[in-house]
Amino acid sequence: MAVAERRILFKHIDEPGYTVDIDCYLKHGGYEDLKKAIKLEPQFIKDEVKKSQLRGRGGAGFSCGVKWGFIDAKKTTKPIYLICNADESEPGTFKDRQIIHKDPHQLIEGMIISCFANSVHLAYLYIRGEFPEGARILEKAIAEAKAKNFLGKNILGAGYDLEIYVHRGAGAYICGEETGLIESIEGKRPYPRIKPPYFPAVLGLYMCPTIVNNVETLCNVKHIVNMGGEAYARIGKPNNTGTRLIGVSGDVKKPGYYEFECGAITLGELIYDVCGGIRNDNKLKAVIPGGSSSKVMRADGRYKVKGANSEMTEIGLNDIPMDFDTFAAVGTMSGSGGVIVMDETRDMVDCIENLSEFYAHESCGQCTPCREGAQWMKKIIHRMNHGHARKEDTDLLKNVADNIAGRTICAFGEACSWPVQSFIAAFRNEFEAKAK
Amino acid sequence: MSISLTPDFEKKLDEAITHYPVSKRSAALPLLHLWQEQFGYISDEAIEFIAKKLEVQSIHILELVTFYPMFRREPIGKHHIKVCRTLSCALGGAHEAHACMKKLTGAQGDDHGPCTSPDGKYTVEYVECLASCGTAPVMMINEEFYENVNSEEKAKELLKKYQ
Ligand SMILES: Cc1cc2nc3c(=O)[nH]c(=O)nc-3n(C[C@H](O)[C@H](O)[C@H](O)COP(=O)(O)O)c2cc1C
Ligand code: SF4
Ligand code: FES
Numbered sequence: 043m044a045v046a047e048r049r050i051l052f053k054h055i056d057e058p059g060y061t062v063d064i065d066c067y068l069k070h071g072g073y074e075d076l077k078k079a080i081k082l083e084p085q086f087i088k089d090e091v092k093k094s095q096l097r098g099r100g101g102a103g104f105s106c107g108v109k110w111g112f113i114d115a116k117k118t119t120k121p122i123y124l125i126c127n128a129d130e131s132e133p134g135t136f137k138d139r140q141i142i143h144k145d146p147h148q149l150i151e152g153m154i155i156s157c158f159a160n161s162v163h164l165a166y167l168y169i170r171g172e173f174p175e176g177a178r179i180l181e182k183a184i185a186e187a188k189a190k191n192f193l194g195k196n197i198l199g200a201g202y203d204l205e206i207y208v209h210r211g212a213g214a215y216i217c218g219e220e221t222g223l224i225e226s227i228e229g230k231r232p233y234p235r236i237k238p239p240y241f242p243a244v245l246g247l248y249m250c251p252t253i254v255n256n257v258e259t260l261c262n263v264k265h266i267v268n269m270g271g272e273a274y275a276r277i278g279k280p281n282n283t284g285t286r287l288i289g290v291s292g293d294v295k296k297p298g299y300y301e302f303e304c305g306a307i308t309l310g311e312l313i314y315d316v317c318g319g320i321r322n323d324n325k326l327k328a329v330i331p332g333g334s335s336s337k338v339m340r341a342d343g344r345y346k347v348k349g350a351n352s353e354m355t356e357i358g359l360n361d362i363p364m365d366f367d368t369f370a371a372v373g374t375m376s377g378s379g380g381v382i383v384m385d386e387t388r389d390m391v392d393c394i395e396n397l398s399e400f401y402a403h404e405s406c407g408q409c410t411p412c413r414e415g416a417q418w419m420k421k422i423i424h425r426m427n428h429g430h431a432r433k434e435d436t437d438l439l440k441n442v443a444d445n446i447a448g449r450t451i452c453a454f455g456e457a458c459s460w461p462v463q464s465f466i467a468a469f470r471n472e473f474e475a476k477a478k
Numbered sequence: 479m480s481i482s483l484t485p486d487f488e489k490k491l492d493e494a495i496t497h498y499p500v501s502k503r504s505a506a507l508p509l510l511h512l513w514q515e516q517f518g519y520i521s522d523e524a525i526e527f528i529a530k531k532l533e534v535q536s537i538h539i540l541e542l543v544t545f546y547p548m549f550r551r552e553p554i555g556k557h558h559i560k561v562c563r564t565l566s567c568a569l570g571g572a573h574e575a576h577a578c579m580k581k582l583t584g585a586q587g588d589d590h591g592p593c594t595s596p597d598g599k600y601t602v603e604y605v606e607c608l609a610s611c612g613t614a615p616v617m618m619i620n621e622e623f624y625e626n627v628n629s630e631e632k633a634k635e636l637l638k639k640y641q
Binding site for chain 1: 497498499500501503504505506507508510511532534538541542545546547548549560563564565566568569570605606607608609610611612613614618621622623
């Protein structure tokens with residue numbers, strides 16, 4: 043039996059007759075949460091977000107309340123900025139696209155509330171360049187919200203001013219990395235900044251305190267204001283609260299986007315019950331659970347997780363509950379919620395060749411290990427996959443990957459080496475067979 | 479400078495700059511987008527003009543054009559077909575879709591770069607994940623987005639709109 047979806051953010055997505063117009067949004071109770079929020083103390087909203095235990099949905103799963111806690115409007119003399127990360131370019135991820143194109147006001151409302159809570163008066167919505175339609179929809183939504191005084195000067199008579207502008211990227215994946223994104227808004231190449239000292243909360247946009255949050259994270263804030271932090275925290279599991287937007291692609295019968303309570307569904311239920319099983323009734327071979335940068339998992343692997351009484355037990359892939367902590371415990375991550383499924387007909391060296399081309403293309407080139415290493419990995423995998431594998435190639439490839447991770451300015455170093463390391467760890471025989 | 483811009487276009491550029499009250503330089507990407515939409519590519523004149531407008535050195539604009547994949551220094555075909563090549567689309571037939579588009583349009587060249595048809599009507603190019611992996615294979619033609627382009631009939635049907 044299929045586990046039921048719990049649609050909170052996706053409540054109106056694909057609902058017949060639901061449009062991107064503000065009138066439609068208002069008819070469905072839109073901007074009521076802003077009206078409620080604007081009468082509250084900003085600190086009260088921040089406390090509710092903390093109580094909700096909301097974790098960032100952009101990839102790293104960092105606590106939103108803690109992130110906001112780094113910023114104290116009373117102590118800083120500089121302006122505070124907020125940026126919505128709508129770059130959505132992690133391969134396998136297609137959740138933010140749905141909200142941007144089908145329910146833009148939900149995001150705008152979430153952003154306004156988040157800005158109000160953090161005393162932000164100027165915010166940017168960074169959208170990837172390949173969403174020209176999305177950018178137009180958001181710009182129209184912003185204009186509509188402004189006309190109704192949900193944005194602009196003296197919002198709803200509360201004496202609070204806020205402007206939001208859409209900023210379009212231009213096809214570079216690294217703009218999704220928050221400090222690269224900030225450089226991009228400053229009109230520069232999106233070279234990520236080194237942390238420390240350039241933590242966005244301290245030295246962000248224009249060297250001022252800056253909050254960067256993913257689209258889904260900011261939408262959740264609206265729902266936290268609606269139901270209260272404690273009620274929100276009861277959805278999902280402790281430390282893994284709320285719902286997750288999940289996109290499934292690859293070799294399943296019904297790929298698509300879904301919303302479930304965190305941890306309420308297992309990988310097996312997702313693949314077989316929700317997505318109708320594997321294409322052509324083939325057997326499942328491997329799953330990349332959280333965007334292309336997360337570590338691949340073997341279908342027949344055994345995974346150690348904490349049981350009900352905190353004792354360690356071993357379970358199969360199909361029984362892994364989909365939440366932040368469990369994916370971390372089994373050595374991968376829930377990342378951006380993009381599940382890529384591969385069946386038994388797939389050659390794993392072929393699959394990683396595809397991803398290695400992506401990373402070689404997208405490295406920004408600042409750090410030598412990443413710039414050179416990503417190219418080397420691509421070239422080694424390419425020759426292995428095209429009849430020129432050498433006996434030592436598997437180890438060489440692993441060695442290159444091992445020498446990138448942990449030695450770079452930004453997490454792209456891990457993002458490009460984890461897939462290679464994990465593909466080798468899980469399917470070493472297939473790499474070695476190429477040299478025979 | 480030889481280039482002459484319509485007042486309407488200049489107004490658009492000026493409006494974009496107002497979105498960045500802290501630093502004009504931030505308007506570099508929006509101005510490049512507007513320019514490319516209008517003229518098809520980023521010429522030397524464009525770089526000089528935008529640099530002057532934003533009060534930065536030309537190199538600060540050129541370095542953006544050479545970094546960001548969406549900007550180009552040369553004109554391309556009238557219709558730009560961008561086929562996603564990343565993993566989920568590859569599993570769903572992206573390479574077939576790319577080959578099919580090349581065949582139907584007569585676009586020529588190495589698959590790793592933009593391939594343009596001899597009549598200059600179409601440019602077919604691979605791009606990375608377009609964030610619609612569940613409807614693979616996907617592509618964009620100019621600014622429009624298309625899903626599940628998994629047969630020659632479908633590709634032919636699409637091309638009818640782009641003559
Ligand atoms: C290489 C790289 C690419 C990233 N791409 C994205 C992206 O496309 N969208 C996104 O929201 N976060 C992306 N991130 C994560 C951001 O840096 C940042 O952590 C996130 O936007 C914070 O938002 P959250 O706390 O709400 O998750 C990326 C990180 C790295 C290292
Ligand atoms: S790790 Fe790679 S992407 Fe990140 S800053 Fe270094 S070179 Fe650029
Ligand atoms: S892999 Fe093609 S849209 Fe994501």
